[in-house]
Amino acid sequence: MLRLAGLIDGLNRGVARVLRWFALAMVLIQFGIVIGRYVFGVNSIWVQESVLYLHAMLFMLAAGYTLLVDKHVRVDIFYAKVTPAARRRIDIAGHLLFLLPSMAALAWWSWPSVRNSWRILEGPISVGGIEAVFLLKSLIPLFCALVALQSLAILARLFANEDAA
Template structure:
């Protein structure tokens, strides 16, 4: 069981290692957009949309890793002062009854839109934009799957190893 959890953790770590470079690239491209527009009077909608694509990719593919390193948003009204055993119960409940079902629902309800987008190779958001909205929409199921895999890993670790 520990090996399964480690494999799932490794998958999200690899995705995050690759994805984190988008943050730097996004800043550089945005700097180039501002420089191009205000210094040289040059503008490109496709380049502007690329920042949107990088931002979406960074957050959607980084969500599983965020769960792995326990940096996600937590409403800790009870959690902060709870005993380790209670924290474990709260975490298990959250993963099994809240996170996994919500990700499954999002995956289920978004899939027709993603499928149709691929079917027609959906074009740009704006005229002159990037002709790959189908790739942008594909981030939704990727997000769901990566978060669900990491949630499964966390469930395994909570059951096998106990509280942190």
């Protein structure tokens, strides 16, 4: 089980390594948009939407990695003041009762929209934009899968540590 958890970690680390470049591309493209618009009077909706697509990919697909490195948002009302054993129980409960059911619900309820978008190859958000909204919507189930897989990897480690303790 821990070997599978390591493979999931590797998957999310690999995704994060690729996505780092998306952040750089997003900044450079946005800089180009500003220079093009205000210096040369040139504007492209397609290029503007490319920043939106990169931003969506960066945040949706990096969520599993963020969970892996424990840099996600955590409400530390009780967590910071309890023992490591209590933290482990809080983490297990959080993953089993909240995170995994949330990812399952989001995947379940978004799937018809994603499926329909692929069925019609849903076009651009704006006239002249990127003709691939179906790809943008596909980020939702990918987000759910990467976060849920990372949650399962964390749970495997939590249960393994509980057995060792």
